[in-house]
Amino acid sequence: MSVKIQLFFAISSSIILWGGCDNDKQNQKIDEAAMARSASIYQTNCASCHGEQMIAFTDRTWKHGQERDSLIQTISNGVLDAGMPAWGKVLSEVQIQELADYIITGIEHVKNFGFEEVRLESDTFQTEKFAFHLDTVASGLSIPWGIAFLPNAEILVTEKKGDLILIKANGEKVLVSGTPKVSFDVQGGLLDILLHPDFANNNWLYLSYSDYIIEKGDTLSGTAIDRFTYKNGTLTEPLEIFRGRPYSSAKWHYGSRMVFDDKKHLFFIASDRANQKENPQTLENPKGKIHRVYEDGSIPEDNPFVNTESAVPSIYSYGHRNAQGLAYHAETGVLWAHEHGPRGGDELNIIKKGANYGWPNISYGINYDGTSFTQKVAEEGMEQPVHYWTPSIAPCGMAFVNSAIYPGWNGDLLVGSLRFKYLNRCILKDGKVIQEEVLMKNIGRLRDVRQGPDGYIYISVEEPGFIFRLIPL
Ligand code: HEC
Structure with missing residues (x-):
C-alpha cells in the first residue's frame, strides 16, 4: 500500500x-x-x-x-x-x-469548523537540493518514540505506551518481551532506545522510560534508564543505569534521549520534571540536567562535579528544561542538544562540560499563560543557545547527516517538529545555524529522526504511527 x-x-x-x-x-x-x-x-x-x-x-x-x-x-x-x-x-x-x-x-462540529487533519497530497517531496520519495518502513504504530537499527537490518522501535517492537526485514512486527513497567500517562511512557557501540559483540541496549512507584495511593514517577541484553526478541539481564529520584507526581518533562560519544561515555537527558523553581539550577538533584556515565552507569572520574559536595556526580551540564534531542558530532567531538522552551524560546545548544544553560533564570520564551517568568535573556556564567525558535516548533529527535546519499545535506542537522509536523533542516556554519528549510510540512507529529547504518534518514511520526525512510529520486 x-x-x-x-x-x-x-x-x-x-x-x-x-x-x-x-x-x-x-x-x-x-x-x-x-x-x-x-x-x-x-x-x-x-x-x-x-x-x-x-x-x-x-x-x-x-x-x-x-x-x-x-x-x-x-x-x-x-x-x-x-x-x-x-x-x-x-x-x-x-x-x-x-x-x-x-x-x-x-x-x-469538527467538520464544519475545518478541524480536519490536513491530508498529504503526495508521498514525493521537492527540497531546495533534490526531490525524495517516502518509503514506508513500518505502519500501524501509535507513538513510535525511538528507533534503533540492529546489525541484521531489523529495526527496534519503542512505542510510548510501553511496547518494544521488532520490525523484521519483511515488515512483520513482533513484540519484544522483558521490557520494563512504565507509567504511560501524559508525557510518560517507554521513551528512547540506544544500542551499545559494540552491540554486535555484547548485545547490550539501553531503554529510557518513566519509572513509577505508588505511595499512599498516588503515582510518583521519574526518568529511568536500564541496560538489557537483547537476543531473538527477548530482553534479559536488566541493569539499572539511572533513576531520576526523588520521584514526583508531575507527568511530564522526562527527557530522555541518550547517545554515546566515541569514548563509550553514555550521555542522557533527565528533564526538569516541570518544577523549574527547584530542579534545574541545583546540583543536588538529577533533574533538568544532561548526565554522563560509563556503559555500566559508573561515574567517569573527570566528570565536572565529582568533587563538588552534595552534587549528583553524573551531572555533565545543568539549567535545562525539557530536552528531547541529543546528537554527537563524531568529526568535531561536540555534543548538541535541543530543548523545549515554555511558550517560545525552544533552544539549540552546544553542550559543554560543567556549563549552566540558564533555565529558568534566562530564556527567550514566556510562560504558557502569557505572563513572563524572567525578563532576562542573558546572564553572566550562563550559556547562550546556538539558535532559538519563537514561536516554539516543539523540537523532538535530532540527527546529523553524514551520508553521501543526500546531495548537499552532508553536515546538516535535522530536527523534528512535533507542533508543526515537519522535519527542520538546519544548515550549520562555524557552529551556527545560518539557514533552515522546512521539509514534509504536515507529515505528522515528528517524534524521532535518525541516520541508519545504511546511510538513509529515517523518521517516525505519531498517531497514526509510521516509520518512513527518505529515498532521493
Ligand atoms: C502547557 C500546556 C497546556 C496549555 C497551554 C493548555 N492546557 Fe489545557 N490541559 C493541559 C493538560 C496537561 C491537561 C490535562 C490535565 C489532567 O490530566 O488533569 C489539560 C486539561 C484541560 C481541560 C480538561 C480536560 C479534561 O479531561 O477534563 C480543558 C477543558 C483544557 N485543558 C482547556 C484548555 C484551554 C481552553 C487552554 C487555553 C486557554 C488550555 N487548556 C491550555 C495542558 C495545557
Whole structure:
C-alpha cells in the first residue's frame, strides 16, 4: 500500500469518529463572532498543548467534566500539578465562557469548523537540493518514540505506551518481551532506545522510560534508564543505569534521549520534571540536567562535579528544561542538544562540560499563560543557545547527516517538529545555524529522526504511527 493511501485511511477513520451529529440543527445556535474570537485565543494560548485542531479534546475520556460549567472551572483554575495552567487571571470571564462554548461546539462540529487533519497530497517531496520519495518502513504504530537499527537490518522501535517492537526485514512486527513497567500517562511512557557501540559483540541496549512507584495511593514517577541484553526478541539481564529520584507526581518533562560519544561515555537527558523553581539550577538533584556515565552507569572520574559536595556526580551540564534531542558530532567531538522552551524560546545548544544553560533564570520564551517568568535573556556564567525558535516548533529527535546519499545535506542537522509536523533542516556554519528549510510540512507529529547504518534518514511520526525512510529520486 502506498503512503498516501495509508495516511488517508487513518485520518478518514478518525473523521468518522468525530462526525455523526445533526449539523444543521446545531448550527443555528452558533455565535460566529464569538467563535472567531475564541479561535484566535485558542491558537495563541491552547494549541501548543492541545493541538492546532483541538485533537486533544475530541477522542478522549474527560477527566474534569465535559459540561460547560466544568470546562469553565478547569480553564479558570487549571490543573496545576498536571500541567494545565490556570487562565482565570489572564483571560476575562467572558473569554473563558466563550472558550468553553468554542470547545464544545468545536468537538460537535469538527467538520464544519475545518478541524480536519490536513491530508498529504503526495508521498514525493521537492527540497531546495533534490526531490525524495517516502518509503514506508513500518505502519500501524501509535507513538513510535525511538528507533534503533540492529546489525541484521531489523529495526527496534519503542512505542510510548510501553511496547518494544521488532520490525523484521519483511515488515512483520513482533513484540519484544522483558521490557520494563512504565507509567504511560501524559508525557510518560517507554521513551528512547540506544544500542551499545559494540552491540554486535555484547548485545547490550539501553531503554529510557518513566519509572513509577505508588505511595499512599498516588503515582510518583521519574526518568529511568536500564541496560538489557537483547537476543531473538527477548530482553534479559536488566541493569539499572539511572533513576531520576526523588520521584514526583508531575507527568511530564522526562527527557530522555541518550547517545554515546566515541569514548563509550553514555550521555542522557533527565528533564526538569516541570518544577523549574527547584530542579534545574541545583546540583543536588538529577533533574533538568544532561548526565554522563560509563556503559555500566559508573561515574567517569573527570566528570565536572565529582568533587563538588552534595552534587549528583553524573551531572555533565545543568539549567535545562525539557530536552528531547541529543546528537554527537563524531568529526568535531561536540555534543548538541535541543530543548523545549515554555511558550517560545525552544533552544539549540552546544553542550559543554560543567556549563549552566540558564533555565529558568534566562530564556527567550514566556510562560504558557502569557505572563513572563524572567525578563532576562542573558546572564553572566550562563550559556547562550546556538539558535532559538519563537514561536516554539516543539523540537523532538535530532540527527546529523553524514551520508553521501543526500546531495548537499552532508553536515546538516535535522530536527523534528512535533507542533508543526515537519522535519527542520538546519544548515550549520562555524557552529551556527545560518539557514533552515522546512521539509514534509504536515507529515505528522515528528517524534524521532535518525541516520541508519545504511546511510538513509529515517523518521517516525505519531498517531497514526509510521516509520518512513527518505529515498532521493
Ligand atoms: C502547557 C500546556 C497546556 C496549555 C497551554 C493548555 N492546557 Fe489545557 N490541559 C493541559 C493538560 C496537561 C491537561 C490535562 C490535565 C489532567 O490530566 O488533569 C489539560 C486539561 C484541560 C481541560 C480538561 C480536560 C479534561 O479531561 O477534563 C480543558 C477543558 C483544557 N485543558 C482547556 C484548555 C484551554 C481552553 C487552554 C487555553 C486557554 C488550555 N487548556 C491550555 C495542558 C495545557
